[in-house]
Amino acid sequence: MTTTQAPAIEAATEPPAYRDSAQGWGVVLAGMVGLALGLSPLPFYTIGMFAPELAKAFGWTFTQLMTSVTVQSLVVVASGPVAGIALDRYGSRRVALVSVVLFGLCFMSLALANGTLWIYYAQWVLMSALGAGTLTATWTRVINSWFDRQRGLALGVVSAGTGLTAFMVKPLTAWLIGAFGWRVAIAVVGALPLLVALPLIYWLFREPPRALAAHGASEPVEPGATLSEALRDRRLWIMALSFLLLAFALTATTPNMENILKTHHFTLPQIGGITAFFGLAVIAGRVGGGLLLDRLWAPGCALIVFMLPAVGNAVLAGGSISATTAILAIIGMGLGTGFEFDLLAYLIARYFGRRQYGTIYGVFYIVIAVGGGLGPAIYGYIFDRLGTYALAMWSGVGCILAGSLLLLTMGPYPEGVE
Incomplete structure (x- = not known):
């Protein structure tokens, strides 16, 4: 398969005035909270x-419960690319405002579970489709589009939203369950996107002036x-x-x-105290990884950062x-998990540009959904059969190393896509 040089639109010598501006950081704040209370982290970090x-309550097995994550991932295989196309066609703000409302309502509906497993899975299907x-x-x-020189840092801060979910929502969920029961806890957690994320998205989340002016034009907005x-x-x-292997592990x-x-x-x-460090490490991985991406070649940076979760997996396999x-070990795993989506967003922009960024990213929803959806269920199955996670953890080490080394074959950033 040959490498195709991506065509580009002629760019101005100087970046537009809105690039790296103060207004862009308001967009970052809204994006961070929107991501934190969205489909990617909220069900994932609370299912445990x-x-x-x-x-x-219902006598379901651990494997059956973890399969809900697999159901979500399989649905995202279809809904993620559709959402990506919608982003390029209608703009991110419109898609976000509609989807965050529907996602919150669907999450709250899980509080109505009655013990019928197929209905529970159907709720996850609907939530995963509408929340994409x-x-x-x-x-x-x-x-x-808002950032150039500080793009890695801005992406890192936005992606740190998932770390906030792990650090803040997990303890909140545990307290709600203990104080009011699991049904109330699900309802409250599901209301967070509506009460917290939606207002911020409405007031702060905007596409840059250039994209707004050209929206709907026949020529692409970005190179x-x-x-x-x-x-x-x-x-x-x-x-x-590479991301199939990394997402799995x-x-x-x-x-x-x-x-x-x-x-x-x-x-x-002890477990509660130890896992709290995971959320902090995810945040550090997002922000620190973003800073590194602004300064180092991204595939080389990935090899360095992903050695940390590889070591963490090896320690916990012992x-x-x-x-x-x-x-x-948990900190090392959190740093790698935090860096993954920063890296993906940065690589897509640097190697393929922003012309059809949402659509191309949608392809990787399929990849990550397959790898990330199979991983939890397979690890749960191995535990159910062997009573230990050692074999699963060592397979994770191999996947992380292989995925990191693959990225080194990407070559230098192409010219003309920025």
Whole structure:
């Protein structure tokens, strides 16, 4: 497969005045909160809290409960690319405003679960289809247009929203379950997108002036490749295989994390304290990774950063470990998980441009949905069969190393797509 040089629109010598402006950071704030309370992190980071309650209430197995994450990922295979096309056609703001409302209502509906598993899965299907407009591409598409010199940092701050979910919403969910029960907890968590994210998106989330002026015009607003051109580019397929492996390994451990630590004989209070570091590490990985991307070649940066979760997986695959060792392992895993989506957004913009950014990103929804959807269920299955996560964790180490090394074959950034 040959590499196709992406065609570009002639760009001005100086970037537009709105690039890297103060107004852009208001957009970043709204995007960060919108991502934090969207489809990608909210169900993912809370399912581990709700799973024991649902198992107790309805007799469902751990594998059945983790399959809900797989259901979400499979639906995103279809809904993610559709959302990406909608972003390029209608603009990110419109898509975000509609999708965040529908997602919040669908999440709240999970509180009505009655023990019928297929109905529970159907609720996840509806939530995943209607909430696809709250996924990462919605926010990063706009950020890539608002920023140039500080793009990596801006993407990192937006992506830090998922770390906020892990750090703040997980403890809130645990408290709500203990104080009011799981049904009330689901309803309250589902209301957060409506009460917190929606107002910020309405007031602050805007596409830059140039994109607004040209919206709907026959010529593309931004330079870069079309989807058909990107599909003929070997670098797209290298990225696809790399992120398939990385998504599998980095996603699989997150909903299984509490149970992984339980196999190391930590108590529930210890587990709560240890996992809190994961959320902080995700935030640090988002912001720190973004800063590195502004300064280093992205594939080389990825190799360095992803060594941390590889080591973390290897540590947790071993025998008895101390709480301090577990915290360090969790921090390493969080740093890698935090960096993943920063890296993807940055690579797409630098190698394929912003012309059809949402549509191209939609292709990677398929990749990440497959890898990320299979990971949690396979790890849960291995645990159900063997009573340990060791085999799963070592497979994760191999996937992280292979995915990181693949990116080194991407070559230098092409000219003319920025």
